Each structure stands twice: as C-alpha cells, then as structure tokens.
Amino acid sequence: MNYDFKTAEAKWQKKWEESEAFKAEDNSDKKKFFALVEFPYPSGAGMHVGHIKAYSGLEVTSRKRRMEGFNVLFPIGWDAFGLNTENYAIKTKTHPRKVTMDNVAHFTAQLKRVGFSFDWSREINTTDEDYYKWTQWIFLKMFDNGLVFRDRTLVNYCPSCKVVLSNEDSQGGKCDVCHSDVVQRAKEVWYLRITAYADRLLTGLDTVDYPANVKAQQVNWIGRSEGAFVNFALAGTNEKLRIYTTRPDTLFGVTFMVMAPEHPLIDKYAEQIANFDEVKAYRAECAKKTEFERTQLVKDKTGVKLDGLCAVNPVNGKEIPIYIADYVMMGYGTGAIMAVPAHDQRDWEFAKKFGIDIIEVIKGGDIEKEAYAGDGEMVNSDFLDGLTDKKSSIAKMLEVLEERGLGEKGVQYKMKDWAFNRQRYWGEPIPIIHCPACGMVGVPYDELPLTLPKVENFEPGSDGESPLAKIDEFVNCTCPRCGGKAKRETDTMPQWAGSSWYYLRYCDPHNDTCLADPEKLNYWMPVDWYNGGMEHVTRHMIYSRFWHKFLYDIGAVPCEEPYAKRSIQGLILGPDGDKMSKSKGNVVDPLDVVDEYGADVLRTYVLFMGDYGQSAPWSDSSVKGCKRFIDRVWNLQTILNDSEEYSEKLETGFNKAVKKVGEDIENLKYNTAIAALMTLLNDIYDAGSITRKELKTFITLLNPFAPHVTEEINEVQNLGSMLAKAQWPTYDPDKCVDALIEIAVQVNGKLRARVMVPADADDAAALEIAKANADIAAQIEGKTLIKELYVKGRLVNIVVR
C-alpha cells in the first residue's frame, strides 16, 4: 500500500480551504490565540527554506491550539513595498505593481503547497491602497502630534540606490539593499521622533516575554546612558561650550576639550581662530571619509588645535585648549567632549600624541602606561578628594554643578531619530503638502489614501530627487488650509513603514472606517506569540513597538505592547555549513523537496533538524530519514487491529508521548517532540500491532507536523471527522510511568549495575534491591559503609571505604 502524497496533499489542501478549517472567528466566546509570523517580502526568487522553518513553528502550535479549542488567528500577508522590487522592475522594465502581483501569486501558490494553516481570508498587502491609506493615516497622526520633523543633517546616502538610508539600514557603512559603500551627505529629510519613546521602549521590555538575548540587543540598541551636561565658558566670549559626560567625577582631570569637526561653534568663532585655514583643511579631509572609515581608524588619533580659542574649566577656572578631532561625533551627545586623558583611553591616546598634560584624579592605575577607568580614591580634585567610590563622587559633583548652575544631570541614547524617507517610487507617498504661505500641511484625512500616481517612468533622479518630483500633476496642488498654490511632498516612506502596524490590520483587514475596529482589537490584541528572525529584532521590532506605543497614546489600540511573547528561529545553512546564497550555489529550494518527498516530509524535517532557535546545516540524507518516518506512519495501517482501547503493552508509551509532545510544542522543542513520536512508532512496530484508538492518538499528535498524511489515514480508516477539527488527546499522569523501572546503581559514584525496582519503591526498598545485586554485593563486600542514597526513579549510590 503506497502513499501517494501528491494526490493526498492536493486533496486535503482543497478540503481545508472549502471547509474554512482555519478561519479565525470574530465575536467568539472562545479563548483567543493570536500567532504571528513575520510576513514575507515577496521577492522574485520565491520561497526559501528559511521561510518554511520560520512559519512551521507557530504553524504547529496553531494547529495544536485549534484542537485544544482555541479561536486561533494565524494570518499571512505581504510586505511588498521596497527597493528590491523596484530595482528589479527597472531592470526588467516592468511596473513594480506588476512585479509585486506576480511575486505574490508565486509565493501564495508555494505556501499553499506546504499546507500551512493560514487564514487566507485575512491576507493583507502593504501596497494595497486600502492598506497604505492607514499607514498614511498613522503618519499624519504622528505629524499632528509633533513626532514628525524635517531636518537638514548629514545623512547616510547610497549612491547606487540613490536613496537616503536610516542608521539601521546602513550598518557597517554598507547599504542594506545593495551593499555598496554609503556616503555622508547634507540633505533635508524627514524624521520620526522615535527618541521621544526611548525610555518607554526600554521600560516596556520588562512587561514582555522575549528571549534574554533579544531584550539585550534592544537595550543595547537604545543605548541609554546617564551622565551630566556641563557648560564650559569660552574664554573672552559669552559663549558656553556644552558637553556631555558620563564621568562628571573626573572634571578636575580635564586637560583639553574636543569638538567634532562639524561643530557649529567653530564657524561662529572663525575670526578668533588663528589657524582657521588649517582647521578648514582638516574638516575637508574628514568630510571625505565615510563614517565607516572614521570609525575604523580607531588606533590613529588625528586632530587640530584651535589657536586663539580656549575653554574654562567651570570648577577650577583653569584655561584649557580646544581641539577638533574626528573621534568625536556630531551625532552623539552635544558634539563636544571634555577630555580626561588620565581616565579615558581615547583621550589618553590623543594626549600622548599631541603632548597634552595628563592629570590623575583617581588613584589605582598607572596613567603613564594607560588610562585608568576603575574605581579608587579621588585626588587633585578639591571637594572630591578622599572619596573612594565612583557613585558618591558623581553624586557630589552633580550636586555642586547644579548648585552653581554649571551643569545638570542628563541622559543620552545611542538610538537616533528615525530617518523616514526614500527618494523612490515604490513606497507610500508621504501625505504632506508644502504651502508657501502655511508651511507644511497634512493632506486632509478624508483625502486618504494619497495614491501613487500611475506612471511609466519610475526611475530615480540622479540628484537624490524622488521620481514623483517629475510628475507635475502629482506635485502641483492647492493648499488644503489657505487654498493657494502649493506643492506635494515627493518622498515616499521607507520599507519599514507598512510592517510597523500590519499585525493590527489582521484583526480587521477589510475595515474602511478605521485601521481596525476597536472591539476586534480588544479581543485579539496583543499578539500572543510572535516568531521571527534575529535580524528584525533591532529594526522592525523597535519601529513597530514605537508605532504601537504612539497608537496607544492616541487611543487607537488597547494595549501598550504589541507582542506578548517573541521567539526566534535559527537559520538553515547550506549543506556545506555556510549561509545559503545564490553566489555560493548552496541554496535549497523547498518546492523541490515538496515535489520529491511531499510537504509533510519538508515540514517534519525543518523542525526535526535541530534546536528551533539554533542554526543548522541542511542535510539531504536526513530529509530521507523523515521520508522514511512518514512512510512508516502510513504503513501502521498494515498492523491495525479493531480494538477501540489502548493495548496493555503500549498504554504507558502513549500516555508518555501525549504528555511529551504537548509540552515540547509549547516549549519550541519541536525536534524532541518528533523524536518522541519516532520512539513511539518504533515501540508500536516492536509490539507488532496497533489498536484503532492508538492509531487515532498517534495521527492526532503528528497532525500539526504532518497534516496531510494523518488526515488521509484518518479518512481511509474511518477514524472520525477531519483531524483539523479533532480534539487534542489528553493523558493520565498516573499512566505515564511504568510499574517497574530500571535504575542505575553506583558505588562511590561509579556505575556498577542496573536493577529493576518498583516505581513507587521507597529508599529502603530500593537500597535493598540494589544491594541484593551480585555485582554490587561484591563491590561493597568487607568495606565500611559511609553513605547510601536513592534518587527516586533515577539511581542508587552507595559510598564505601
């Protein structure tokens, strides 16, 4: 009896669809479970095995939860705006809308062939007008609430994609899309004030269930530091040079100041700087370097002293020289620092190179050799002298600074405001109008969506202008406030916009009056379990948590955090152990596996290959092992008898398996859940026969992993209604242990024998049985008994001398 997986899989996929087996119900009294997987970017390459692993985890959990009686929302959609599609569209001279629709159709067909239990009736697409209407609505709300601003700053610009990138999208100085070097450019661009939410993004982490490393990475990204702002007078002016430091306790050790080359005070006092030509030359040199180069030349400190300008130390009135150097960044703190070479290694290196004094203010290190950053007794520090720990020195210094009006406590974040714009076609148009009289005015809410004009030519301009700027009928408009002539903003939103709130739309995907009905949000939110990749932990997750908190503040969503629980799936590496990539030729196409072995084998294998959270290399021969398993499951029908009970032989095994599989699924240990089913299968074949009840239990447990073959067996053997609507099996805790169990017997901690004892044996009984064993008796013969113990169900250890 051969299992024809091709026919069976197509058949069951159709049946599930027709019976709406996976449709989430609105207005239900049932307990809800909202399982979310990161919706894919529908690229031209089609589905990757990584997608399959990413969805298979919560796929299994969702199927189990439905069988447990939950109302499950397990949705899918398309994160379809973005540069990749647009670049492909330009290359092939096809409209990005068409490219997107083709790719979505391809992905959909592929996902359906794997048999995922998504609720397709809630499918969303970020490029649909009735979806991005609400993306624009959220943007306008942020605009109205002062979270949107424009600023002319140095931005990360990708010369190849001709687009401004956020810090997050240009990590390591490379464009996240095309990997070319990013350059710094002065440009007026849009920002979202995410830093206003920095503290809440941090404290919110205490209320959610994310893995520790995910939290750590977000904490690190937000990068909160506590310190002080201190104002140094510029000698001979009324100007204050404001700096930020985390070590105000070392203020008496300051021997020079450093400003970022771009610091505005340099131009303001250009006339007083005797060597301004030299300064200009240095600045020009710095501007040529990319930020990446600047941060790579860690060892070699460069800089120029500002002749004729010096600062005054506010606590002791000493005059100190000022330098500009590119190891100080304009983008962090105030763009200027107080340098304490004795206790900061970077300052120390700079001081050594430029022959500047080094004054020790904390004892404990050898400042001739290197800076000392540790704790110790304060010296050369006036009112701080004698204090011995950092905390009280900082507290004392802050007290004095605040008392004398010289500075104050302050907090800084590494996270910067979110550069929120693209000069490209394939994104949500930013719904703002520039009016010469009224300034920036939001597009009226009732005019949303502001749709992308349908154009032939969507190639980016060479000057960093959006292609939309070339379309007069789009650009020219009237000001909604004064009715005068005005121009539309032509930048579009970055790819991360649509994905920052998509989970909300799943709760009510077709609503035309608000982003989602509050009652439905109230029922479904928050997301109970969100699975995805590590690469989205700092960008997508922080962005969407920010949007969500804002939406909470304006009353649009019922809870403050979007995701109650987060898990991470590990990468699937190529068979050679390297990351899969087209250039290495080690990419595995999941549909090849479906064609050759069936969807159930693919699904089982990606979960069986190892710990769900770890990366693991693909192995074709292990796939065959899973194929063998599925075939052996199918062949259970050949040893089926007609009993409707558990057999005596297998009752404990089945109870154990029900317990283990259920628990393992909840703990993301899909690999050991499958292993437990394999063990049970081996036991069944050893027993030589299976009852109808046993078969029903077995296929129900396996159903979330391998839904097609189990449904087919269920139908062929007439074991009841569709498994998708069956009940998850229960177990009897009393029947999970065998009456007689094997335990280890150790003498002096070394394994010497194994004996059988009754499961409920007490210490005395177990020890008696152990000592009765001939090998053990020989081992302890004639020796003094020091200690003996029995660990219930595990082992006996007898210590003798």
Added chain:
RNA sequence: GCGGAUAUGGUGAAAUUGGCAGACACGCAAGAUUUAGGUUCUUGUGCCGCAAGGCGUGCAGGUUCGAUUCCUGUUAUCCGCACCA
C-alpha cells in the same frame, strides 16, 4: 572595547531541580528480501582494549556521594553594536 551566544560520537543532535552521557535521526558495517540497482527489514555502531577494565561533553582547576549541568580561570568560533564621551 561593549553586549550576547556556542563548544557533546564519523554527522545533525538529546539529557526536569546536579542523578545511568550520546535519546531520536543520518551515516557506516554485516546479514535477509529483490534478477540487479533502489526500497524494505534484522543486527551492530562513543573511544582504547582480545578481555577484564579504563577513558570520555573545548582546555585547566574547584565544590559535591555524584558535574554536559554550579563556581573560578582559560581557549576557539559565531552574531550584534562600536572612537557613544
């Protein structure tokens, strides 16, 4: 430099609060079935050793009757951030 992780057979990996290291699977070997290949089935498989026995979870110590698990030190690899003041 900061933060996080990982290290177990030939391979992917298992191992409740410290309690039989290597479950499960791959691979390999031998055998059975098959005209042959493939499939399927049976048996064996951590290392050394003929055996008794010994050795084994990156390395070196420690705590303990007992350590893959806890502590101290150390090495290697991977990931994220990074002249962050």
